[in-house]
Amino acid sequence: MSSGVRLLVAPYDSGHRDVRMGAGPLALLRAGAGELAADVRVLDPAGEWRAELATAFELNRLVAAEVADAVAEGQVPVLLSGNCLGTVGVLAGLAAAGHRVGLLWLDAHGDFNTPDEDGSGFLDGQGLAIAVGRCWRSVAGRIPGFTPLPERDVVLVGARDVTEAQAAVLRSSGLAWLPPAQARDPELLAATLADLAGRVDVLHFHVDLDVHDPSIAPANGYAAPDGLSAEEVRRVLGLAAAQLPVVSATLASWDPSFDVGDRMRDVALDLLGEITAAAVPVAR
Numbered sequence: 001m002s003s004g005v006r007l008l009v010a011p012y013d014s015g016h017r018d019v020r021m022g023a024g025p026l027a028l029l030r031a032g033a034g035e036l037a038a039d040v041r042v043l044d045p046a047g048e049w050r051a052e053l054a055t056a057f058e059l060n061r062l063v064a065a066e067v068a069d070a071v072a073e074g075q076v077p078v079l080l081s082g083n084c085l086g087t088v089g090v091l092a093g094l095a096a097a098g099h100r101v102g103l104l105w106l107d108a109h110g111d112f113n114t115p116d117e118d119g120s121g122f123l124d125g126q127g128l129a130i131a132v133g134r135c136w137r138s139v140a141g142r143i144p145g146f147t148p149l150p151e152r153d154v155v156l157v158g159a160r161d162v163t164e165a166q167a168a169v170l171r172s173s174g175l176a177w178l179p180p181a182q183a184r185d186p187e188l189l190a191a192t193l194a195d196l197a198g199r200v201d202v203l204h205f206h207v208d209l210d211v212h213d214p215s216i217a218p219a220n221g222y223a224a225p226d227g228l229s230a231e232e233v234r235r236v237l238g239l240a241a242a243q244l245p246v247v248s249a250t251l252a253s254w255d256p257s258f259d260v261g262d263r264m265r266d267v268a269l270d271l272l273g274e275i276t277a278a279a280v281p282v283a284r
């Protein structure tokens with residue numbers, strides 16, 4: 001039995017507080033996200049100066065410290081984040097427990113861009129690339145506990161809004177990429193997760209809410225068609241939890257200004273409830 005969820009709230013998007021996707025975490029908190037948690041911590045970098053790269057990595061250091069502390073207390077860390085990049089901090093914080101961590105990353109995008117190829121200049125589109133050590137290694141290396149995850153320990157689920165160039169990079173990488181059609185195939189999904197379970201001991205469950213189909217409501221300004229239903233996302237969680245202990249989670253990238261009748265908000269809250277029920281504290 002766990003001593004509960006420690007909910008970490010990182011209300012930033014690209015260094016800006018409580019705007020755009022950075023508004024999602026506090027809106028979820030106002031809608032009751034903290035009710036199932038034993039502890040809620042809102043994270044803010046020290047000082048006044050904010051800059052996209054520096055603030056994002058400072059947040060990651062705060063996340064890593066909180067995650068390490070939560071794990072030491074037998075709690076399950078769950079991060080509500082404006083940016084996907086926050087998962088890098090969660091992975092770093094888990095490291096102290098000494099397990100081989102697998103990463104299940106649900107997203108409409110690959111977030112696998114690297115700076116020299118990324119014409120958009122959007123740091124958060126590089127989050128998964130950072131997690132596996134493809135870029136920003138020096139600043140990521142200053143997150144306590146950070147070590148790049150082996151690509152073969154990553155499963156990317158639901159990514160579909162990818163250019164040909166991005167797809168080529170994903171295909172030639174070591175990670176397993178299941179676009180929506182494959183992600184909807186329970187047997188393929190279970191086999192992919194079973195394969196992962198042969199290599200890792202525990203799992204981090206990462207969800208960019210834009211993995212969902214925008215017919216629910218667009219999760220953010222990057223939403224793309226042919227996404228998963230809320231039920232399909234919950235099924236991914238269920239299949240994952242059947243194979244591996246899910247020891248932490250991230251819900252990221254919900255921009256409330258795109259929501260319609262609070263539908264994506266409620267999908268996020270439901271999923272948070274499912275995560276709270278399914279997750280277990282990492283054994284130490």
Ligand SMILES: NC(=[NH2+])NCCC[C@H](N)C(=O)O
Pocket residue numbers: 083084085109110111113120122124125127161208222253
């Ligand atoms: N973390 C995110 N919100 N990522 C969205 C990235 C979108 C952008 N079009 C890309 O591929 O590169």
